Amino acid sequence: MGVSFNQDRKQFHLSTINTSYLMEVVLDRHLVHGYWGKRIHTPDLKCFVDLYEVCSFSPNPEKNHKSISFDTMPREYPDYGRSDYQSPAFEVRLEDGSHVCAPVYKSHRIYKGKEGIEGMPSLYACEDDVVETLEISLVDDLFGLEVILHYSVYEAYDVITRRVTFVNRGNGSIQLKKALSANVDFYQNHDFELMNLYGGWARERHISKIPIGHSTHVVDSKRGASSHEQNPFIALLGPKTTEHVGEVYAMNLIYSGSFMGEVSVNSYGGTRMQMGMNTIDFEWDLLPSTSFDTPEVVMVYSHEGLNGMSKIFHKIYKDRLCRGHWQDKVRPIRINNWEATYFDFDEQKIKTLIDESANLGIELMVLDDGWFGQRDSDSSGLGDWFVNKEKLPGGLEALADYANEKGMDFGLWFEPEMVSPDSALYKKHPNWCLHVPNRDRSEARNQLILDMGRADVRNYLFSALSQVLKSASIRYVKWDMNRNMTEVGSAILATNKQKETSHRYILGLYNLLDKITKAFPDILFESCSGGGGRFDPGMLYYMPQTWTSDDTDSYERLKIQWGTSMLYPPITMGAHVSEIPNHQVMRMTPLHTRAYVAMAANLGFELDLTKLSDEEKSVVKSHIDQYKRIRKTVQLGEFYRLISPYENNCTAWMFQSKDKNQVVLFYYRHLAKPNDLEPKIKLHYLDPEGLYRLEDGQQFYGDTLMNFGLRLPTMTGDFDSVMVILDKVK
Secondary structure, three states: OEEEEEOOOOEEEEEOOOEEEEEEEEOOOEEEEEEEEEOOOOOOOOOOOOOOOOOOOOOOOOOOOOOOOOOOOOEOOOOOOOOOOOOOOEEEEOOOOOOOOOOEEEEEEEEEOOOOEOOEOOOOOOOOOOEEEEEEEEEEOOOOEEEEEEEEEEOOOOEEEEEEEEEEOOOOOEEEEEEEEEEEEEOOOOOOEEEEEEOOOOOOOEEEEEEOOOOEEEEEEOOOOOOOOEOOEEEEEOOOOOOOOEOEEEEEEEOOOOEEEEEEEOOOOOEEEEEEEOOOOOOEEEOOOOEEEOOEEEEEEEOEHHHHHHHHHHHHHHHHOOOOOOOOOOOOOEEEOHHHHOOOOOHHHHHHHHHHHHHHOOOEEEEOOOOEOOOOOOOOOOOOOOEOOOOOOOHHHHHHHHHHHOOOEEEEEEOOOEEOOOOHHHHHOHHHEOOOOOOOOOOEOOEEEEOOOOHHHHHHHHHHHHHHHHOOOOOEEEEOOOOOOOOOOOOOOOHHHHHHHHHHHHHHHHHHHHHHHHHOOOOEEEEOEOOEOOOOHHHHHHOOEEEOOOOOOHHHHHHHHHHHOOOOOHHHEEEEEEOOOOOOOOOOOOHHHHHHHHOOOEEEEEOOHHHOOHHHHHHHHHHHHHHHHHHHHHHHOEEEEEEOOOOOOEEEEEEEOOOOOEEEEEEEEOOOOOOOOOOEEOOOOOOOOOEEEEOOOOEEEHHHHHHOOEEOOOOOOOOOEEEEEEEEOO
């Protein structure tokens, strides 16, 4: 397994425990895709693909080989302009104004392990990992452009990653117009469904599945961020694929900026799947002797349905994407003051909230927006990262010490990438924000975006944030970002480099995140972008959890957390119990259901605990105690989806501990129905011969729970729910 190469036939075979990926070099020149799917033996074939002459509308780039046309040949990394009429994986503009590039196979190398990407996040490999990397060099000798395709094979994790490096070895400048990270051509495979995760603010990562037909589909973000609207993910589903059976081919881009994923079907029935950075606001001036790296795509094949796909993503992201002190540690139960107070708070009000939280067993107090500068609303103060002593006369140190005395940690909200026009920072440095000369600067939430591509901006932010984080015992940071890019321009870039601005912004952001998280390695950083507007692998590389959505309504959260779980494990999801009526949709849901939805991720609270009755406080404390009992299973165990909220009047999912000795089932009924039968649910992925005990003492064998099912307690009213804990006793 790993990477093998047949020198005589110029054939590559990349293999994991369950997956094979085949390529070959035709005529010692053209890199062709052969197969991606369930693991197979290397076929004993002279050529992986059929080569035959077709009509004159599919031109032949090789004059002496009429059977070769890029219109029909499944290509590994297609260029532009030479008889391939589907979307290219890359495009250049050369100094003579032409766009045609013709790189051919020159060489390759195979090595143990995996190299990182300078300045960008990617999966990493540990010393004892069984990981091999293949680099294939394609070269256009006419202009000296080298295109290096990188493939890393994580054998035990069932994952293949891909990225590309462009190197200018010529004497002239080369303008990169398009530089995708991965391309897969499926030979005569068009009976797929396209799956993606769509949404908007407060309704992120909903499931979409559509037949691809004979057409082109684009899933993308043009916002300068991975976005609420689309996640950097696409998957092709085979016929009749479900949560538990069927084939899935998935790509997820480790990148936090604008992206694109495209699926198209040509006239011969071939399906092309691509992913990488969006071309809408991208160009890169590749000067002689310089190189450019694309972000990395994580490719997953599953023949065990969507749960099989998710299990692979969850494990690799927990083990080889997230890093640092908090990577595999249970996360604290927190209280956030935002929906409890908004901007209207002072030191005593926060201390009272700490008192109530400590009495209930909450472990972390998070002070949200409004603690700094002249920040009494969202109209001013961003960029002025110093404590507002009128609100907090004792400073952050007094609050942190008070929380510590009560047995709690203390955390803080920041929005470092933004600046308010009404701020001391903006008045001093008005050109530090993204802008275009002589154009109005569009505001959103009364704020502009700092140019993270500038070293002086990053240096200021690192210094200002470091001073705050050193001023008190701060154990948690919520890093927010509440708007997307407009007027994308930089005051420090030359005219011909302005379309590099958005990518340089992301590189600058990663640089700052790397620096600040290394300087404060014990702090738990949580990323946020108006909730889940930047829930992507790039951010998880630096911050091991993300605020899943600003929508805290438990019914809405079922769909959001279900869709998010397609790629991202529950330990990466922040989830809060909030007030009713809910502040986003004004829905009334029972307290236990709000808790059970939040307990299926990293549990927190976002309400005024001081207003709860004694009975409600007792219920909250019981939920916190329950969560502490199941926390390791939820955060560190395996997660499986059972009943989808998209097609049913209920939702169900389950967790299984690492040692397989605890199972936690959550079942949520949406709307009550008259004269309805009591629910029964079939569990999955248990030990058929294992004996499982309920809290009331009943015992069932695993095969009974998976085939006959488990009867659940009586449901009453809308939005009722139940949590079931099973302990394996044999």
